[in-house]
């Protein structure tokens with residue numbers, strides 16, 4: 001497994017590549033052209049500049065998170081082919097730049113959702129949390145304002161203000177989109193992009209839904225093992241794969257993550273490793289990465305990945321806000337660096353013990 005860290009780019013991230021260089025064990029960067037809109041063709045010079053910036057700091061780009069999918073593709077609107085063509089052009093430019101991993105999701109309207117971005121824990125740390133009772137009281141049309149209010153002034157990944165300014169329009173667009181329709185649109189998209197993925201050996205790594213159930217009545221198709229297997233069978237090409245995100249799949253206590261890893265193992269291209277703590281049904285908070293601080297058995301998860309032969313990039317995921325650090329929620333340096341040290345220790349013990 002290759003240890004990586006997510007970095008949003010100069011001007012967008014409070015963390016620098018120079019700081020990441022001092023986190024032991026990190027050899028790759030997961031990044032994106034932050035500020036591009038879903039559906040936009042990525043500028044060739046901007047891709048080159050992104051690559052040069054990362055390489056000048058002594059790293060390689062291990063993958064892109066994310067190249068977001070335009071809503072016309074997800075909803076199967078008449079203009080989807082134009083946006084699929086744009087996506088293919090972006091993929092070919094990334095392929096030309098030697099990039100072989102793309103994380104994306106196929107969630108309706110809202111990327112990840114939380115009811116609080118800074119829930120205070122007893123030790124003074126703050127974490128992102130989700131409580132269905134609180135979400136049920138929020139008008140979905142004001143969800144963008146609710147999320148932005150506690151984002152420390154940072155733009156939130158997947159919460160493009162330009163797109164979410166049209167929320168009413170988006171809800172109308174997704175009206176009548178059933179799981180079957182969303183899956184059919186996903187299959188259409190994947191079949192269209194597989195030739196360019198084959199040409200450049202690009203692994204598409206679809207991220208599961210977060211949380212793993214329907215929010216605001218919107219359809220979800222990546223909630224559990226059955227959904228993941230269905231998605232992989234839609235297009236049986238090894239480049240059609242998954243991001244194994246323990247924090248997202250772990251939102252539902254019924255998901256047995258080591259079992260899921262064993263079931264989909266050959267098609268995991270990327271892993272997000274983090275822990276969370278269940279407080280009750282539909283109520284969880286993100287925790288430190290340690291098994292002892294949350295509800296997930298991180299040892300069993302890393303062991304299952306190791307045993308399945310997974311050799312791709314992994315990264316710590318959202319961290320707590322600690323030691324007074326101000327960052328994009330979940331993406332401070334300190335707690336993710338602690339997470340990397342812990343995950344690296346788990347991995348070394350598993351490797352040497354096998």
Ligand SMILES: [Mn+2]
Pocket residue numbers: 207245246247248272317
């Ligand atoms: Mn994730």
